[in-house]
Amino acid sequence: MTLIDHLPVLLVAGPIVASLLTLVAGWHDRRLCYPIALAAVLGEFAAALVIFRQVMGGGTVRYDVGGWAPPMGIELVIDTFGGFILATIMLLALMTTLYAFRSVTKEIPTEKTVSFYVIFQVLLAGLIGMTITGDVFNLYVFLEISSIAAYTLISATRKPHAYVASYNYLVLGSIAAGFILLGIGNLYVATGTLNMAELAAMLPGSYDLATVHAAFLFLIIGFSIKAAFFPLHLWLPDAYTESPSAVTVLIATVMAKVSVYALFRFLFSVFTLAYITEIYPVTGVVLLIATIAIVAGAILAIAQDDLKRLLAYSSVSQIGYIMFAVGVANQIALEGGLLHILGHAVMKGCLFMVAGLIIYQTGTARLSELGGIARKMPLSCAAFALAGASMIGIPPTIGFMSKYYLVLGAFEAGLWPYAAVLLVGSLLAAAYIWRFIEIAYFGGHHDEHHRTEIREGPASMLAPALGLSLLCLLLGIFVAVPLEAIGLAVAQLLGGA
């Protein structure tokens, strides 16, 4: 078998090996950490693209780890949805790694740099593993790997509040993991298998069992906590705000999306569409809560003074949009949801990167102190403006495209009032994005004398931010490109393949 055939397992093993390499190399010379990390992420990104091409060309890729066939062995399965998510998260991981070079040097204490890059790789390993596994317990293991890595990374800064944020996230995340484990256990009790494909085949026979219902509930609650679906989002604002900038970008984009991916996997691939709409209809409740999430998150965002906290609450609102797609559960809405997964990762990544740039250059993220910053950091704020416009849903950006699909899906399903709330949501998004735009571009005439020494951020941080913001526009204009993959992915999800 060639290298390409082994790519799935290399995708997971690679980051782990890279992390060990980083550890060893870092002992010798601290400066070796970053090149190794960057090379590793580049390799993983390339591998992800290769696998994605494979999936788009030839259908689902399956790999038996160690040669042991399922259901005894663990299987790695990458279908269109998985490949799409994999490509998305690796792109963001690459951008974050590029961004991290300067950001980490400033925000992480020097003695912790080696550990930082080691755990960074481990986090990536866990997230990639979650995306490509076809076994539910394997998913749990990778979930915990990535979670522990995340708890550690969030606290890897000089700010003491980060420890508290990490602790709270740990407590809530572990409860979530406990529930997920319980859910998986119940599934095992009901069917005797842990393989996702087998579960999907065997569960319909047991749909009436209370065990299965219990498993479903545990899993949904557990993953909702992990994905920060309102009202189980309480760990998110602190975790995003207090963590170092590069970590915020990573967990806000990659980790959040993988959690949502896992939720989708369980909802649609393991428990099929028929289950969640007819046998145990939760889509109505999910739709209602998602709508509340959209509005509540946005309103809380408007009230914030700290830019990162504002963006964190915005994330809560945007996850509501993605869950809205689940609530509507038709082809068009789910296409919008998947498009929003991609779009939000790109948009939020850019926005958090700009927030990090501002903190890097000015030392503060409080809006009240950032008046007129656009004059000093024009490129950063331009990136923010473009990504922000995408967030609001101004055509022809990707944000508009995903919202359009969601609205169309809702209209098609006859859910007019929910569609109306969705539209109102973009007005609320305009309110909080515009707060920053107003302050940055048109504010702070009196603060001029304070900030003569502030300049534009370093290129290694600016380039990924600008790249992501341009991507918001390009993905919107050439939306047919991602839609090709997304259409297939949604058809597979809904068809229960």
Next chain:
Amino acid sequence: MIEAFSELFFARYNYWMAIILMLIGLYALIAKQNLVKKIIGLNIFQTAIFLFYISVASVEGGTAPIYLPDGASAVYVNPLPHVLILTAIVVGVSITAVALSLVVRIYEEYGVIDEDELKEAVRGR
């Protein structure tokens, strides 16, 4: 009546055990103010889940799932949940380690490990 009662309680005592332990763990996690006690609560919660799994794995008359010299026809308990729980225990240990190290850090920074006092201290910064 007695049958229903025994059916509900005695036949499924492992479920009840797990539920009670989980609730104790969750109670400690939520209601206790001391950060370390919360972690202990978390441990109890996780242990409850582990015990539940393993109890599910038991087979009547089964023995430990180690290959006996007399042959494969002996009755063994289901080894798979045991394996899964081993992994989960490791995960639990790691989480406890990270959590406790965070508590140590918090104590170094703020001098308190009581949740309410911590909130005050954080606000004070």
Next chain:
Amino acid sequence: MPDVSGLLPAVTIAIPLLAAVLILITGRHENLRETATIVAALAMLGSVASMLPSILDGGRVTLVLLPMVPGGDLALRVDAFGMVFALTAAALWLLNSFYAIGYMRALQEHAQTRFFFCLAVAIAAAIGIAFSANLLTLFVFYEILTVITYPLVVHIETPEAMKAGRKYLAYLLVGGIFLLAATVLTYILTGTTDFVPGGFLAGSGAALTLQILFGLFLVGFVKAAWMPLHAWLPAAMIAPTPVSAFLHAVAVVTAGVFGIVRVAGWVFGMPLMASLGLGVVLAVIASLTIVTASLFALAEDNLKRRLAYSTVSQLSYILLGVSMLSVAGMTGAMAHIPFHAFMKITLFFVAGAVIVSAGRERISDMKGLGHKMPVTTLMFAAAAIGICGLPPLCGIISKIYLAIGAVEGGMPILLLVLIASAVLNAAYFFPIIYTMLVDRPADPHALDAVSEPPLTMLVPIVLTAVISMLLFFFPSVPFMDLVRIAIGEITTGVVP
């Protein structure tokens, strides 16, 4: 004639976008930067004009840019009605650019690069609206126009300007949401959003649904400043005068009424609107706006705000024409778009000239200005007369069509509205002329430093007034011809 496929529509939009990039690059070098604007304006006018002959022959130029979403591709189609808007916008961008350069330099305004950048992108968006082939493309350019005009409105960056900007954005973004809802609903009902002469909605839904749909469109096109959703327009007068002149006489507000006429003629169709009773509703809204806005204008002392209310009133003339649902009414409505634009921009240009030369914004401070700025004041008088509907300026032509249309459409009561409005127009314009020409300031030396504005401003003022007069004598060239073709399109449902 069949539709012709061509790149010119895209080129027309690309030219100002390219200019915008060049403006950003040459930002420090003022003369290079202004050259970019002027050259682009000339090029764009040329591009639009070059499509004119084939449009006048009855053809259309189409171009599909990108497949986009279900509901429509990003597609352009240049037809007669679109040409009316595009020609007006292109010609006035050229004149406004000269004017703006003069204005900004005379006042030594800050952030000129941002100013010209936003103007260039705004005109690209306006042309995009004019050339849209379907509702979705219209929506895309509509929203871009909203966002890109915001920095222009808040240009002076005072707290007052920021407040006005917020109001502006709030109204226009909410309108955008309604427009999106209307577009999606249209797609759901019919499976398409392409503009079809004569409309395509007939029979696709219950009467109530279609009436609600029209309501959504109406609120969506809040840029038409119909009452009571007009408040953003007077608030936006805090912008520098070139912005007020161009955007709020030509681009933004015209986009609003353009949209409503498009929806009336190419989405609903006049017979459907008649059967749904929408004519009456629109007539009521339009009439109330016309009269009330004129009354508000009477009460304003700030010249630009008075002109803003006058614009609100005049835009509803177009809505009134649509509401008559008759050929003459529609003709008057479509004709009023370019005619009003040329006359109104003259008035705004003069207001800006007064600010630059005399530093005055309030009419009560403009006593005797005419003696020091004779040409400017004369142009104001001419344009004002035209707005009131008197010869020899073109305003009277559209008014006559509207009057005929009122009778034709079976709503002779609208004649009363037209007459009342004419009287009110005179009531708020003639005092301005009187103040400037006849009145004398209390202090005889107060106006010693005042003279005519710089040539870059004066020439456009004269030109727009002269064009307004030429359009009276030669209305067919080319606007009335284009309007006739457009009317023919929507009444027969066939492209001639």
